[in-house]
Amino acid sequence: MLELYHHGSSVCAAKVRFALAEKGVGVDQSHYIDILAGEQFTDEYRAINPKAVVPSLVHDGKILNESTVICEYIDDEFSGPDLIPSDAYGRAQMRMWTKAVDEQLHPACGELTFVCCHRHIVLRLPREKLEEFLESTPDQSVTSKWKARKQEIVREGFSAPGIGDTIGLYYDYLVKMNEVLLQQKWLAGDGFSLADIGLAPYVNRLDMLSMPGMWSGRLLGVERWFSAIKARPRFKEVFLDWCPEKLTDDLKEFGTQSWPEVKTIIGL
Ligand SMILES: N[C@@H](CCC(=O)N[C@@H](CS)C(=O)NCC(=O)O)C(=O)O
Structure with missing residues (x-):
């Protein structure tokens, strides 16, 4: 029995759905947790994922958290195409990328x-609900200081x-990816x-925010x-x-509105 707890705009959940799809593994039960409505904060979900974040995978009663770890578990546990390089250097290259995501790119993405975008969505909540939403985030969540940082970003x-440094760091990752992808087909080698x-x-997050201008016609390795x-x-x-239609539209609309500011920050 395979159960996935996930959300439409969660990058980490998309990562796990992608690994399952590439491996050809279907889930028996999908639990949609609306992280913009605070559904991750229930006692029931926090018993599965104490950080109150998605995704979580439950396989025959065994709980798995942390999307990078879950993806390796999926590759280890299920048959299907290998998603981990067979050589030691390939595996090291792969883990340099997944480590960088966990340490830097994911916090920057949040x-x-x-x-x-998301601040505009949660600012639609009635005042009391918004305060409850912001207060419910555990300190240890997306990052170790996510509660305070989320509040700050929603308010300011x-x-x-x-924020400028964060967006600069995100863009620097596209540049690093590009350098590698101009030399080889995939990020960890030929496979x-x-x-x-x-x-x-x-990269899909930026695309859904209507920001392909970061790489289109500029970072040709990333584009390919x-x-x-x-x-x-x-x-x-x-x-x-x-991703629900309304959320897709919000990402597009608020992303388009934010693009001039983002573009200025990264100096394009
Ligand atoms: N390190 C965790 C991070 C998971 C994470 O940050 N999930 C985000 C969505 S991508 C989330 O659930 N956020 C909830 C919130 O902001 O309250 C993983 O890789 O699974």
């Missing part, structure tokens, strides 16, 4: 997504301290791997790679179909 938007699965949601990602047979189902 901030970029909130400042460009682009004026929140350090598609968990490195590509791990990074794809972060992302076209190849979009051409994977299950891309639409994994990345687009799980």
Whole structure:
């Protein structure tokens, strides 16, 4: 019995859906947790995921958290195409990328997504609900200081301290990916791997925010790679179909509104 707890705009959840799809594994039960409505904060869900974040995978009663770990588990546990390189250097390259995502790119993505889009969505909540939503975030969540940082970004938007550095760091990752992708087909070598699965949601996030201007016609390695990602047979189902229409529209609309500011920050 395989159960997935996930959300439509969660990059980490998309990563796990992508790994399952590439491996050809179906889930028996899908639990949609609306993280913009605070459904991650219930006692029931926190018994599964104490950080109150998605995704979680439950396999025959065994709880698995942390999307990078879950993806490796999926590759280890199920038959299907290998998603981990067979050689030691390939595996090391793959893990350099997935480690960078966990340590730097994902925290930056939480901030970029909130400042460009999600703050506008949660600011629609009635005042009391908004306060409850912001207060419910555990200190140890998306990052070790996510509660305070989320509050700051929701309240101050682009004026929140350090937002420029965050967006600069995100863009620097595209540049680093580009350098590699100009030399080789996939991020960890010649074969598609968990490195590509791990990074794809972060480029797709920018795409859904209508910010392909960061790489289109500029970072040709990333452009080629992302076209190849979009051409994977299950891309639409994994990345687009799980995102509710209203949320897709919000990402597009608020992303488009934020683009001039983002563009200025990264100096394009
Ligand atoms: N390190 C965790 C991070 C998970 C995470 O940050 N999930 C986000 C969505 S991508 C979330 O659930 N956020 C809830 C919130 O902001 O309250 C993983 O890789 O699974």
